[in-house]
Amino acid sequence: xxxxxxxxEDNPDxxxxxxxxxxxxxxHLLEAVNGQEGVVKAEKEMVDLILLDINLPDIxxxxxxxxxxxxxxxxxxxxxxxxxxxxALKGDAEKALSAGCDVYMSKPINIRELWARVEAFVPSPNPxxx
Ligand code: MN
Numbered sequence: 001x002x003x004x005x006x007x008x009e010d011n012p013d014x015x016x017x018x019x020x021x022x023x024x025x026x027x028h029l030l031e032a033v034n035g036q037e038g039v040v041k042a043e044k045e046m047v048d049l050i051l052l053d054i055n056l057p058d059i060x061x062x063x064x065x066x067x068x069x070x071x072x073x074x075x076x077x078x079x080x081x082x083x084x085x086x087x088a089l090k091g092d093a094e095k096a097l098s099a100g101c102d103v104y105m106s107k108p109i110n111i112r113e114l115w116a117r118v119e120a121f122v123p124s125p126n127p128x129x130x
Contacts, residue, residue, distance in 0.1 A: 001048060001123075002028075003028055003122060003124075004027075005022055005027050005047070005048065005051060005118065005122070006030040006031075006038065006041055006050045007031055008035065008038030008051065008053055008056065009033070009051070010053065011053070014053070015031060015033075017111075018051065021114055021115065022118065025119075025126045026124055026125030026126030027124070030045055035056045035058050035061070036059060038050075039064060039067050042068055042079070043071055043072075043076070048080075048122050049079065049080045049118060049121050050079060050081045050082070052081055052082065052083050052096075054083055054084065054085050054087075061099070062095055063099075065081055065083070066100060069100035080102050080121040081100065082101065082102065082103050082121075083096035083103070083105070084104070085105070085107065086107045092104070103117060105117060
């Protein structure tokens with residue numbers, strides 16, 4: 001198993017935050033800035049886990065999750081997907097799970113929660129670095 005994480009996110013501040021947090025634990029981050037680019041990268045690259053923003057500029061995260069789960073690349077049916085939702089109170093979380101995501105996190109992103117959720121699926125290459 002590798003340590004490649006794909007983050008599908010249009011907000012550059014969140015992208016930089018997550019990139020720094022995950023690279024400090026030894027993960028390698030692949031970046032996609034909209035839903036369609038995310039689906040293409042997931043199908044093309046070796047990816048071990050996907051972090052998925054729900055509010056994206058083209059297709060939303062639910063549609064991304066649906067396309068990944070129905071992709072002709074068979075591994076994408078089972079790849080861990082962590083949804084990142086901005087509107088937990090509006091039912092985003094339940095919709096994300098229905099669309100095929102495994103778990104969800106609410107924004108603003110908490111780094112310790114992020115590490116814990118990612119490590120639950122993909123062991124950290126650098127577990128001792130805080
Ligand atoms: Mn967004």
